[in-house]
Amino acid sequence: MKAFVVDKYNKKRMLRLAEMPVPNVGDSDVLVEVHAAGLNLLDSKIRTGEFKLILPYRRPFILGHDVAGTVIRAGSKVRKFKPGDDVYARARDGRIGAFAEFIAMDEADVALKPKNLSMEEAASIPLVGLTAWQVLVERANLRKGQKVFIQAGSGGVGTFAIQLAKHLGATVATTVSAASAGLVKGLGADVVVDYRKDDFENVLSGYDVVLNSQDAKTLEKSLNVLKPGGKLISISGPPDPEFAREKGLNLVLRTLLRLLSRGIRTKARRRGVNYSFLFMWAQGYQLSKITALIESGAIRPVLDRVFPFESTNEALAYVETGRAKGKVVVKVR
Ligand SMILES: NC(=O)c1ccc[n+]([C@@H]2O[C@H](COP(=O)([O-])OP(=O)(O)OC[C@H]3O[C@@H](n4cnc5c(N)ncnc54)[C@H](OP(=O)(O)O)[C@@H]3O)[C@@H](O)[C@H]2O)c1
Numbered sequence: 001m002k003a004f005v006v007d008k009y010n011k012k013r014m015l016r017l018a019e020m021p022v023p024n025v026g027d028s029d030v031l032v033e034v035h036a037a038g039l040n041l042l043d044s045k046i047r048t049g050e051f052k053l054i055l056p057y058r059r060p061f062i063l064g065h066d067v068a069g070t071v072i073r074a075g076s077k078v079r080k081f082k083p084g085d086d087v088y089a090r091a092r093d094g095r096i097g098a099f100a101e102f103i104a105m106d107e108a109d110v111a112l113k114p115k116n117l118s119m120e121e122a123a124s125i126p127l128v129g130l131t132a133w134q135v136l137v138e139r140a141n142l143r144k145g146q147k148v149f150i151q152a153g154s155g156g157v158g159t160f161a162i163q164l165a166k167h168l169g170a171t172v173a174t175t176v177s178a179a180s181a182g183l184v185k186g187l188g189a190d191v192v193v194d195y196r197k198d199d200f201e202n203v204l205s206g207y208d209v210v211l212n213s214q215d216a217k218t219l220e221k222s223l224n225v226l227k228p229g230g231k232l233i234s235i236s237g238p239p240d241p242e243f244a245r246e247k248g249l250n251l252v253l254r255t256l257l258r259l260l261s262r263g264i265r266t267k268a269r270r271r272g273v274n275y276s277f278l279f280m281w282a283q284g285y286q287l288s289k290i291t292a293l294i295e296s297g298a299i300r301p302v303l304d305r306v307f308p309f310e311s312t313n314e315a316l317a318y319v320e321t322g323r324a325k326g327k328v329v330v331k332v333r
Contacts, residue, residue: 003100004312005060009049014313015063015099023097023104030081030107031073032089034332036123036306037098038066039319040156046096047316053253054239055093064098065090067105068113068122069332078107080284086113090126092282098123099312101332111287114294121301124327125160129290129299131280132161135211135233136168138286139278144169146208149200149225153189154180157213157235159302159326162187167298173204180325183302201225212236219264228272238264240277247279302326309333 001022004015025031043063045051068088071081081087089110097103113122136142148165152158153174165172166188173191174184181192193200204225212219212234222232238260244253261277268275293299304324307315309332319328 001101002309003062003097004064005062006047006057007060009047009052009059011048015047015316016060017310017312018060020062020100022102025073025075025104026106027075027077028106028108029075029104030071030078030087030110031102031104032067032069032087032110033072034067034069034098034101034103035119036068036332037064037100037309037312037330038068038123038125038127039312039315039328039330040065040127041319041322042127043099044316044320054247054249057094057096062097062100062103064100064103065096066123066126067091067098067103068119069103072102074107080107081110081112086119086122087111088113088122088126089284089287090130090280090282099309099330108284109282110284111291114291116295117301120306120329120331121303123329124156124301124303125290125294126282126287127280128156128160128327129164130283130286131157131235131278132164132211133286133290134280134283135235135278136161136164136209139233139276140209140231142168142170142209145171147171147173147206148209148211149173149204149207149222150189150211151175151213151218151222153184153187153192154325155213156324156327157211158184159187160299161211162189163299164293167293170208173200173207175200183325187302209233216264220267223267223271223273226271226273230273232264232268232273232275234264234275234277235280237261237277239279240265240275243277243279304328306331 003020175195210222244257
Protein backbone atom coordinates (compact mmCIF):
# COMPACT_ATOMS: atom_id res chain seq x y z
CA MET A 1 0.00 0.00 0.00
CA LYS A 2 1.02 3.62 -0.46
CA ALA A 3 1.92 5.55 2.68
CA PHE A 4 3.76 8.68 3.80
CA VAL A 5 6.61 7.75 6.11
CA VAL A 6 9.12 9.45 8.39
CA ASP A 7 12.62 8.17 7.61
CA LYS A 8 14.59 10.55 9.82
CA TYR A 9 13.70 13.19 12.36
CA ASN A 10 14.54 16.42 10.62
CA LYS A 11 12.92 19.85 10.48
CA LYS A 12 13.51 20.26 6.76
CA ARG A 13 13.00 16.73 5.51
CA MET A 14 9.65 15.93 3.94
CA LEU A 15 7.66 12.74 4.36
CA ARG A 16 8.52 10.04 1.82
CA LEU A 17 5.77 8.44 -0.24
CA ALA A 18 6.63 4.75 0.12
CA GLU A 19 5.30 1.29 -0.66
CA MET A 20 4.58 -0.32 2.73
CA PRO A 21 3.00 -3.64 3.78
CA VAL A 22 -0.68 -3.58 4.75
CA PRO A 23 -0.62 -3.70 8.60
CA ASN A 24 -1.26 -6.92 10.51
CA VAL A 25 -4.68 -7.20 12.09
CA GLY A 26 -4.66 -8.30 15.75
CA ASP A 27 -7.56 -10.09 17.47
CA SER A 28 -8.97 -6.81 18.81
CA ASP A 29 -8.20 -4.80 15.68
CA VAL A 30 -10.18 -3.56 12.73
CA LEU A 31 -8.48 -3.02 9.39
CA VAL A 32 -9.75 0.23 7.88
CA GLU A 33 -9.52 1.27 4.26
CA VAL A 34 -8.64 4.94 4.63
CA HIS A 35 -10.81 7.43 2.72
CA ALA A 36 -9.53 10.60 4.38
CA ALA A 37 -6.90 11.57 6.96
CA GLY A 38 -6.92 14.67 9.15
CA LEU A 39 -3.75 16.63 9.88
CA ASN A 40 -2.62 18.02 13.20
CA LEU A 41 0.33 19.97 14.58
CA LEU A 42 1.14 16.77 16.49
CA ASP A 43 2.03 15.18 13.13
CA SER A 44 4.59 17.94 12.54
CA LYS A 45 5.99 17.71 16.03
CA ILE A 46 6.50 13.97 15.59
CA ARG A 47 7.98 14.46 12.10
CA THR A 48 10.65 16.83 13.42
CA GLY A 49 11.53 14.67 16.43
CA GLU A 50 10.27 17.23 18.95
CA PHE A 51 8.27 14.50 20.72
CA LYS A 52 10.72 11.61 20.37
CA LEU A 53 11.48 11.30 24.09
CA ILE A 54 7.81 11.09 25.04
CA LEU A 55 6.49 9.28 21.94
CA PRO A 56 9.28 7.14 20.51
CA TYR A 57 8.72 5.50 17.09
CA ARG A 58 11.04 3.13 15.26
CA ARG A 59 11.81 4.62 11.83
CA PRO A 60 10.68 4.37 9.13
CA PHE A 61 7.11 4.71 10.35
CA ILE A 62 3.86 5.91 8.82
CA LEU A 63 2.69 9.29 10.15
CA GLY A 64 -0.91 10.45 10.76
CA HIS A 65 -3.35 10.27 13.68
CA ASP A 66 -6.81 11.11 12.36
CA VAL A 67 -8.66 8.85 9.99
CA ALA A 68 -12.07 8.17 8.42
CA GLY A 69 -12.76 5.10 6.32
CA THR A 70 -14.46 1.73 5.99
CA VAL A 71 -13.79 -1.43 8.01
CA ILE A 72 -12.69 -4.18 5.64
CA ARG A 73 -11.64 -6.81 8.18
CA ALA A 74 -12.29 -7.42 11.88
CA GLY A 75 -10.15 -9.49 14.30
CA SER A 76 -11.68 -12.53 16.02
CA LYS A 77 -12.38 -10.65 19.29
CA VAL A 78 -13.90 -7.55 17.71
CA ARG A 79 -17.49 -7.05 18.92
CA LYS A 80 -18.49 -3.52 17.94
CA PHE A 81 -17.64 -3.34 14.22
CA LYS A 82 -17.99 -5.43 11.08
CA PRO A 83 -16.74 -5.15 7.51
CA GLY A 84 -18.63 -2.42 5.69
CA ASP A 85 -18.96 -0.08 8.71
CA ASP A 86 -17.94 3.53 8.09
CA VAL A 87 -15.81 4.63 11.05
CA TYR A 88 -13.45 7.33 12.25
CA ALA A 89 -10.74 7.45 14.89
CA ARG A 90 -7.68 9.06 16.39
CA ALA A 91 -5.19 6.18 16.17
CA ARG A 92 -3.56 5.56 19.56
CA ASP A 93 0.00 6.60 20.38
CA GLY A 94 2.48 3.95 19.31
CA ARG A 95 0.10 2.70 16.56
CA ILE A 96 -0.35 5.76 14.35
CA GLY A 97 -0.28 5.63 10.53
CA ALA A 98 -3.31 7.42 9.04
CA PHE A 99 -1.40 8.79 6.02
CA ALA A 100 -1.81 5.48 4.21
CA GLU A 101 -4.28 3.43 2.22
CA PHE A 102 -4.96 1.11 5.19
CA ILE A 103 -4.58 1.27 8.94
CA ALA A 104 -5.16 -1.34 11.67
CA MET A 105 -6.54 0.00 14.97
CA ASP A 106 -7.76 -1.44 18.23
CA GLU A 107 -11.56 -1.37 18.19
CA ALA A 108 -11.46 0.51 21.52
CA ASP A 109 -10.11 3.55 19.64
CA VAL A 110 -12.76 3.58 16.91
CA ALA A 111 -16.32 4.94 16.61
CA LEU A 112 -18.98 4.90 13.93
CA LYS A 113 -18.66 7.90 11.62
CA PRO A 114 -21.41 10.54 11.98
CA LYS A 115 -23.90 9.72 9.23
CA ASN A 116 -24.35 13.35 8.26
CA LEU A 117 -20.63 13.93 7.54
CA SER A 118 -18.53 13.19 4.46
CA MET A 119 -15.37 11.13 5.00
CA GLU A 120 -13.28 14.32 4.69
CA GLU A 121 -15.37 16.10 7.32
CA ALA A 122 -15.26 13.08 9.64
CA ALA A 123 -11.46 12.81 9.37
CA SER A 124 -11.18 16.40 10.63
CA ILE A 125 -12.81 15.61 13.97
CA PRO A 126 -11.17 12.94 16.19
CA LEU A 127 -8.01 14.51 17.63
CA VAL A 128 -9.41 18.00 18.16
CA GLY A 129 -12.84 16.71 19.19
CA LEU A 130 -11.38 14.37 21.80
CA THR A 131 -9.03 17.11 23.04
CA ALA A 132 -11.95 19.48 23.58
CA TRP A 133 -14.01 16.71 25.20
CA GLN A 134 -11.23 15.64 27.55
CA VAL A 135 -10.46 19.24 28.58
CA LEU A 136 -14.01 20.58 28.95
CA VAL A 137 -16.03 17.50 29.96
CA GLU A 138 -13.54 15.19 31.69
CA ARG A 139 -11.02 17.56 33.27
CA ALA A 140 -12.94 20.83 33.76
CA ASN A 141 -16.39 19.33 34.31
CA LEU A 142 -17.71 22.47 32.60
CA ARG A 143 -21.30 23.20 33.56
CA LYS A 144 -24.19 25.37 32.49
CA GLY A 145 -23.71 28.99 33.49
CA GLN A 146 -19.92 28.79 33.86
CA LYS A 147 -17.50 30.97 31.88
CA VAL A 148 -14.74 29.49 29.74
CA PHE A 149 -11.97 31.22 27.80
CA ILE A 150 -10.90 29.20 24.75
CA GLN A 151 -7.80 30.58 23.06
CA ALA A 152 -7.39 30.60 19.27
CA GLY A 153 -11.06 30.05 18.47
CA SER A 154 -10.39 29.84 14.73
CA GLY A 155 -8.00 26.87 15.01
CA GLY A 156 -8.74 23.16 14.89
CA VAL A 157 -9.19 22.76 18.65
CA GLY A 158 -10.84 26.16 19.05
CA THR A 159 -13.58 25.70 16.45
CA PHE A 160 -14.64 22.43 18.08
CA ALA A 161 -14.19 23.53 21.70
CA ILE A 162 -16.35 26.66 21.27
CA GLN A 163 -19.25 24.55 19.99
CA LEU A 164 -18.86 21.93 22.73
CA ALA A 165 -18.71 24.58 25.47
CA LYS A 166 -21.86 26.25 24.10
CA HIS A 167 -23.59 22.87 24.00
CA LEU A 168 -22.68 22.43 27.70
CA GLY A 169 -24.33 25.77 28.44
CA ALA A 170 -21.21 27.85 29.18
CA THR A 171 -20.45 31.46 28.25
CA VAL A 172 -17.52 31.39 25.83
CA ALA A 173 -14.80 33.96 25.26
CA THR A 174 -12.17 33.46 22.58
CA THR A 175 -9.22 35.14 20.87
CA VAL A 176 -8.94 35.50 17.09
CA SER A 177 -7.59 37.91 14.50
CA ALA A 178 -10.21 40.29 13.07
CA ALA A 179 -10.85 38.25 9.92
CA SER A 180 -12.10 35.28 11.97
CA ALA A 181 -14.51 37.16 14.27
CA GLY A 182 -17.50 36.20 12.08
CA LEU A 183 -16.47 32.53 12.03
CA VAL A 184 -16.30 32.17 15.81
CA LYS A 185 -19.47 34.20 16.44
CA GLY A 186 -21.21 31.80 14.05
CA LEU A 187 -19.94 28.91 16.21
CA GLY A 188 -21.49 30.54 19.29
CA ALA A 189 -18.67 32.56 20.91
CA ASP A 190 -20.11 35.24 23.21
CA VAL A 191 -17.02 37.40 23.73
CA VAL A 192 -14.52 37.79 20.88
CA VAL A 193 -11.14 39.44 21.51
CA ASP A 194 -8.93 40.48 18.59
CA TYR A 195 -5.58 39.27 19.91
CA ARG A 196 -3.65 41.51 17.53
CA LYS A 197 -5.33 44.65 18.88
CA ASP A 198 -6.37 43.95 22.46
CA ASP A 199 -4.87 42.19 25.43
CA PHE A 200 -7.33 39.56 26.66
CA GLU A 201 -6.26 40.00 30.28
CA ASN A 202 -7.61 43.57 30.19
CA VAL A 203 -10.97 42.41 28.85
CA LEU A 204 -11.74 39.09 30.59
CA SER A 205 -12.15 38.36 34.29
CA GLY A 206 -13.87 35.95 36.67
CA TYR A 207 -13.56 32.91 34.38
CA ASP A 208 -14.04 29.35 35.65
CA VAL A 209 -11.89 27.64 33.03
CA VAL A 210 -9.18 28.57 30.52
CA LEU A 211 -8.20 26.25 27.68
CA ASN A 212 -4.64 27.38 26.95
CA SER A 213 -3.17 26.42 23.57
CA GLN A 214 -0.60 29.16 23.04
CA ASP A 215 2.85 30.22 24.30
CA ALA A 216 4.27 30.61 27.83
CA LYS A 217 3.44 34.33 27.97
CA THR A 218 -0.20 33.66 27.13
CA LEU A 219 -0.28 30.90 29.73
CA GLU A 220 0.93 33.24 32.45
CA LYS A 221 -1.51 36.00 31.48
CA SER A 222 -4.31 33.45 31.58
CA LEU A 223 -3.91 33.21 35.37
CA ASN A 224 -5.29 36.76 35.60
CA VAL A 225 -8.63 36.00 33.95
CA LEU A 226 -9.53 33.13 36.30
CA LYS A 227 -11.57 33.46 39.46
CA PRO A 228 -10.27 31.82 42.67
CA GLY A 229 -10.69 28.06 42.35
CA GLY A 230 -10.66 28.33 38.54
CA LYS A 231 -8.91 25.84 36.30
CA LEU A 232 -6.10 26.63 33.86
CA ILE A 233 -5.79 23.63 31.54
CA SER A 234 -2.99 23.78 29.02
CA ILE A 235 -2.64 21.62 25.93
CA SER A 236 0.52 23.38 24.73
CA GLY A 237 2.64 22.76 27.83
CA PRO A 238 4.46 22.75 30.04
CA PRO A 239 3.71 19.12 30.96
CA ASP A 240 3.27 18.60 34.71
CA PRO A 241 4.40 15.80 37.07
CA GLU A 242 0.98 14.13 36.86
CA PHE A 243 1.38 13.74 33.09
CA ALA A 244 4.88 12.30 33.58
CA ARG A 245 3.46 9.76 36.04
CA GLU A 246 0.57 8.78 33.75
CA LYS A 247 2.97 8.29 30.83
CA GLY A 248 5.32 6.19 32.98
CA LEU A 249 8.31 8.38 32.05
CA ASN A 250 11.71 7.66 33.55
CA LEU A 251 13.14 9.57 36.52
CA VAL A 252 15.21 11.95 34.37
CA LEU A 253 12.18 12.98 32.27
CA ARG A 254 9.95 13.17 35.34
CA THR A 255 12.42 15.52 37.01
CA LEU A 256 12.76 17.59 33.86
CA LEU A 257 9.00 18.02 33.49
CA ARG A 258 8.64 18.88 37.17
CA LEU A 259 11.20 21.66 36.73
CA LEU A 260 9.67 22.90 33.45
CA SER A 261 6.26 23.32 35.02
CA ARG A 262 7.38 24.51 38.47
CA GLY A 263 7.03 28.21 37.62
CA ILE A 264 3.45 28.09 36.41
CA ARG A 265 2.37 25.63 39.12
CA THR A 266 3.77 27.91 41.82
CA LYS A 267 2.13 31.02 40.33
CA ALA A 268 -1.18 29.20 39.98
CA ARG A 269 -1.05 28.03 43.59
CA ARG A 270 -0.34 31.56 44.83
CA ARG A 271 -3.41 32.81 42.97
CA GLY A 272 -5.61 30.01 44.27
CA VAL A 273 -6.21 28.46 40.84
CA ASN A 274 -5.41 25.02 39.54
CA TYR A 275 -2.89 24.39 36.75
CA SER A 276 -2.81 21.14 34.78
CA PHE A 277 -1.46 19.92 31.46
CA LEU A 278 -3.53 17.59 29.29
CA PHE A 279 -2.25 15.40 26.49
CA MET A 280 -5.25 13.92 24.69
CA TRP A 281 -5.67 10.17 24.28
CA ALA A 282 -7.45 7.93 21.78
CA GLN A 283 -10.92 6.88 23.00
CA GLY A 284 -13.61 5.31 20.85
CA TYR A 285 -16.25 5.61 23.59
CA GLN A 286 -15.83 9.37 23.93
CA LEU A 287 -15.72 9.68 20.15
CA SER A 288 -19.08 7.89 19.91
CA LYS A 289 -20.52 10.59 22.22
CA ILE A 290 -19.12 13.16 19.79
CA THR A 291 -20.77 11.28 16.90
CA ALA A 292 -24.12 11.73 18.65
CA LEU A 293 -23.52 15.47 19.14
CA ILE A 294 -22.62 15.90 15.48
CA GLU A 295 -25.63 13.90 14.29
CA SER A 296 -27.90 16.00 16.53
CA GLY A 297 -26.58 19.17 14.87
CA ALA A 298 -24.99 20.54 18.08
CA ILE A 299 -21.50 20.50 16.52
CA ARG A 300 -20.37 20.85 12.92
CA PRO A 301 -16.94 20.41 11.38
CA VAL A 302 -15.01 23.47 10.18
CA LEU A 303 -12.79 22.60 7.23
CA ASP A 304 -10.21 24.98 5.85
CA ARG A 305 -8.72 22.93 2.99
CA VAL A 306 -8.82 19.42 1.55
CA PHE A 307 -5.64 18.33 -0.28
CA PRO A 308 -5.19 15.26 -2.50
CA PHE A 309 -3.30 12.37 -0.85
CA GLU A 310 -0.22 12.96 -3.05
CA SER A 311 0.00 16.49 -1.58
CA THR A 312 0.28 15.35 2.06
CA ASN A 313 3.60 17.22 2.44
CA GLU A 314 2.01 20.44 1.16
CA ALA A 315 -0.94 19.90 3.49
CA LEU A 316 1.39 19.48 6.48
CA ALA A 317 3.35 22.59 5.48
CA TYR A 318 0.06 24.49 5.41
CA VAL A 319 -0.83 23.29 8.92
CA GLU A 320 2.64 24.34 10.07
CA THR A 321 1.99 27.96 9.05
CA GLY A 322 -0.33 28.10 12.09
CA ARG A 323 -2.86 30.11 10.09
CA ALA A 324 -5.45 27.45 9.19
CA LYS A 325 -9.08 28.34 9.93
CA GLY A 326 -10.47 25.05 11.20
CA LYS A 327 -9.05 21.80 9.90
CA VAL A 328 -6.89 20.51 7.07
CA VAL A 329 -7.54 17.07 5.56
CA VAL A 330 -6.12 14.85 2.82
CA LYS A 331 -8.45 12.82 0.62
CA VAL A 332 -6.95 9.38 0.28
CA ARG A 333 -9.55 7.68 -2.00
N1 LIG B 1 -2.05 18.41 24.28
C1 LIG B 1 -2.88 17.96 23.36
O1 LIG B 1 -3.45 16.88 23.51
C2 LIG B 1 -3.14 18.79 22.12
C3 LIG B 1 -4.18 18.43 21.25
C4 LIG B 1 -4.45 19.25 20.16
C5 LIG B 1 -3.65 20.37 19.92
N2 LIG B 1 -2.63 20.66 20.76
C6 LIG B 1 -1.80 21.87 20.56
O2 LIG B 1 -2.66 22.99 20.69
C7 LIG B 1 -2.24 24.02 19.81
C8 LIG B 1 -3.40 24.43 18.92
O3 LIG B 1 -3.74 23.34 18.06
P1 LIG B 1 -4.71 23.54 16.82
O4 LIG B 1 -4.77 22.26 16.10
O5 LIG B 1 -5.97 24.18 17.26
O6 LIG B 1 -3.87 24.60 15.98
P2 LIG B 1 -4.21 25.28 14.58
O7 LIG B 1 -5.50 24.77 14.05
O8 LIG B 1 -3.01 25.16 13.71
O9 LIG B 1 -4.35 26.82 15.00
C9 LIG B 1 -4.33 27.77 13.98
C10 LIG B 1 -5.16 28.96 14.41
O10 LIG B 1 -4.55 29.61 15.53
C11 LIG B 1 -4.82 30.99 15.44
N3 LIG B 1 -3.81 31.71 16.20
C12 LIG B 1 -2.48 31.74 15.98
N4 LIG B 1 -1.86 32.48 16.93
C13 LIG B 1 -2.84 32.92 17.77
C14 LIG B 1 -2.84 33.71 18.97
N5 LIG B 1 -1.71 34.20 19.49
N6 LIG B 1 -4.02 33.95 19.57
C15 LIG B 1 -5.18 33.45 19.07
N7 LIG B 1 -5.25 32.71 17.94
C16 LIG B 1 -4.07 32.44 17.31
C17 LIG B 1 -4.74 31.27 13.95
O11 LIG B 1 -5.55 32.39 13.64
P3 LIG B 1 -4.92 33.64 12.83
O12 LIG B 1 -4.31 33.08 11.58
O13 LIG B 1 -6.08 34.51 12.58
O14 LIG B 1 -3.89 34.21 13.75
C18 LIG B 1 -5.29 29.97 13.31
O15 LIG B 1 -6.65 30.09 12.98
C19 LIG B 1 -1.03 23.45 19.07
O16 LIG B 1 0.14 23.83 19.75
C20 LIG B 1 -1.21 21.95 19.17
O17 LIG B 1 -0.02 21.23 19.04
C21 LIG B 1 -2.35 19.89 21.84
